[in-house]
Structure formats: structure tokens, C-alpha cells
Amino acid sequence: MAKSNFDLPDIDTCIERLKLVSKQTSASAVMRWLGLPESTYSNWKRRGSINYDRVIEGLLRQNVSLDWLFAPNVDLLYPGVSLTVTENEGVAYSTPSVADTLKALEFVEPIMERFQVPMTEQNRQFMAETFFKRRGDAMLLETALQQVALALATAQTDSK
Numbered sequence: 263m264a265k266s267n268f269d270l271p272d273i274d275t276c277i278e279r280l281k282l283v284s285k286q287t288s289a290s291a292v293m294r295w296l297g298l299p300e301s302t303y304s305n306w307k308r309r310g311s312i313n314y315d316r317v318i319e320g321l322l323r324q325n326v327s328l329d330w331l332f333a334p335n336v337d338l339l340y341p342g343v344s345l346t347v348t349e350n351e352g353v354a355y356s357t358p359s360v361a362d363t364l365k366a367l368e369f370v371e372p373i374m375e376r377f378q379v380p381m382t383e384q385n386r387q388f389m390a391e392t393f394f395k396r397r398g399d400a401m402l403l404e405t406a407l408q409q410v411a412l413a414l415a416t417a418q419t420d421s422k
Contacts, residue, residue: 270332273312277303279331280317284324296320335402358394366393388413 271279280292290300297320306312321328329338358366370389371381379385392409395401401409 270312270314273306273310276312276317276331279334283321283326283330295324297323362394363390366390369393384416388416 270276277289277292280296281287281289284292284295286292286295289303293300293302296317298316302313302316317331318328321331329336367386367390370386370393373379374381374385374389379389388409392401395405395409
């Protein structure tokens, strides 16, 4: 296996983070939650290393994003494209579907109305972009502040 240039969490940090997301109180319970034998933790502890492949597989089985474990407090790039992998065609990239865009607009337009934001194409696009930058029901503070700064800069430019 190739060495990573990134600092991965050590075993104690990894288990503590996994306890938070799994709502488990012991390492053996975390292992069960990941779908691993309870003895896995003691094996990792004895070796002084973690098989991150197994952690990733378990998190994905639980439908949990990997970001918070491997890159907490990092504003990662989420390209404005969807990635589709198929057995026959390989990898294909596409922009958000019309259905996804309509869903985003259904969510953001009432907010725009409530705050009396003009329903211009630029404003709708900006709000939809913000909607797509979220992670689940959250957004990193840095990303949110960047979006607010962009909105303020745009508003001040438009008002001149």
C-alpha cells in the first residue's frame, strides 16, 4: 500500500470520532457498528495501525460522509458536477440535473421571498449554488462566510 502524504487520525482519535457518529460508547461497539469483528480494535491497537479501508467501507455502509473523519474543519472542494460510475461506460460527469435544480429552487425561493431578495436569475443562481454547497443539513462556517461575503459584494456592486 502506498504511503499517504496526509496526516490521518491516530487510532485513539479515530475511535473517539467514530464513537460520536455511531453513538456507541465502547470501541468494540464501534467495531460492531462498522460491521467488523470486535477483536479488530485490539488487533489495530496491538499493531499500532488502522486498516482505514475497513473504516471507510463501514462508514459507507452506514451512509456516513468520510469528510468529518479524515478532514475535519477543512473546506473541501465539492465540484458543481455529479459523478456517475457505471460498469460499462466508466465515469461520467454532469451538472446538477434539472430535477435537482428545481428542488434547490423550491427550497431557496421562499427564503428569497421572506427576505425580499429580488427574483433575478443571478440571485436564483447564487442561492442554488449555496444550496448545492451544503453537506447534509449543514455547511462549514468558512463556506457560509464566503457565500455571505460574495452576496454582500454582489449587492454592493449592484447598488452603485
